[in-house]
Amino acid sequence: MLQLRNAQGPRARRLIGRTLLASALLTAVAALPAAAAAPQTPATAAAPARNATGAPAYQQVAHFYGAYIDAVTAENGGRLATDLRNFYLTRQLRERLSTWEQRNHADGVLRAQNTPLAFRVTPGDSAAGHTWSTVRLTWSTGKHPTYSYLTVRSDLQTAKISGIGD
16 A cells, blocks of 8 residues: 555545546546547437536536545645646636636636535536536535535537636
8 A cells, every 4th residue: 555654644645545546537538549439329308418538528527626626625726736727628718717817816616715625516408519517615514514606518529618607
């Protein structure tokens, strides 16, 4: 088993482990050739929209938010967080987020200055080559936790996140 010297306690080891897993997944997904994606059948009302990777589109959003929150928590927005943005988000969205972040002095992906304790992604509607997911961010615990909600748009053709809104 890998021993991490600076990891104090199970939470730190779990966070580092998830960050390493996110890095490995990012590398593995980037190495897949685009031609390996299986052709998609039209989505039905009962089945969630699928993106170019063949996975439900909301699952790609969940992968991004899980890895991104871990990266921001571990590195305070360092290199891995930037790499995750470059891989999962469209160039146009990254540009819009940069403008939003300069204006609001906060992280545009999370729409906040700090990181949430947890998140949940729920699939939504699909139309015109896009699908929408709802991301619930949990900011406090206890009897009455505090939540915020984001609407995330994904492009079904490229499997990239193309919009994040309140």
